[in-house]
Amino acid sequence: MKWTLIFIFLFMITRSVAAMQIEADPRTISSFMDKSLTPALDILQVTTDISADNHLLFRVKTRGEQVNEENNDYVLLQILHEKTYLFLLPLNKTKTEKALVYEGTLDPENHKLSETSGKFTEYNLPAGFTATRTVRGAEFTIPLDWINYAADFNFDAYTIQASTLENTLQIDKVYDQARKGRKEEKRYSAITLLNKICSPKKR
């Protein structure tokens, strides 16, 4: 019993230290667990990396998976880079693994997606963009030559219900947001993000 308490205490200390580090880290979003959501809709973490073929890679992790449910639920990666780009992949594992990409403009002071965010128009996907489902989540890759390194580059992830009509996207419901409950994130340039990905060690 005593050891259990010591373990829990140590775990809590470690967890809070890790959380502080991650909060200041532009490469990662550590998301709060939301028990009111079904596991497939609950985002736990978003990480960035460079893939073996030199692409910027985003990994979105959820608490569970959705199979055989007929709905319009998607996992969505939001990239804020001069405009707002939305990369969507159906959550239902039985649906085709076809990525949808939309672009739009949001209020510069409020990038949070909601049912009132308006419509987004289809974005012609340049070569090198991919989206694939993974165990409990999804991976998105973006070619590095798509990025303007002098501009800000921020990202977030959502689980949403959405409807598509011709070449527009309408968000019908937001289930979860990776940065939910966090204060407005600091803006980073794309070069800062790459710098951090290349050099995780500090002194």
Place this chain on the structure above:
Amino acid sequence: MIQSILQRKYSSTVVALTLLFTQASIEAATVILPRPVPLKAETISHLQQAHPSENKQWQLVVFGFTRCRDICPMSLANLSMLIKAAANEQIKLDGTFVTVDPDRDSEEILSSYTKSFDANIAYLRFEGEELARFKATFGVETVFYTKNVGNMQNYQVDHSTSAFLIDPSGKIRVIFDALEDTVNIAKMFREKREFFKS
């Protein structure tokens, strides 16, 4: 019922522990930029000032401070190794060390510090807004611990360990970790000769 609750709690703990430890295991990466990042004229001019006698050279740029006990000396030792590796492949390469701590790093200290690693490593020292602009160009961030009016000598500086390989026309071509990825870069010198002709 109880078994189901326990099982759910066990799963949550496993997920939490997995996340805790995956966060700690983020690794470095080397980025070869398919679309090189052109530096501003001001930045190119500063880099040329660091090596006034050289022209049309490739450059390696790292950031640090001379009171750093382990990471910065390692970075500079690796930089020196890469300069020699490039020379072996007839690639003209110089190194530049940019201090993020100008309050303690004087010109004299920087000169003797960089020379102790390699005669081909120069230094750059900026202050205030000029340093902020130079750092921002490379996405470098720094955090000063316990630096205050009463303590201007014994403080620690937190900064990234990225190195930037810049081509002779002043474009960032590769970003890599100065501690972990030098072997990859030396291999590039040997195996990607065309890259260094571009």
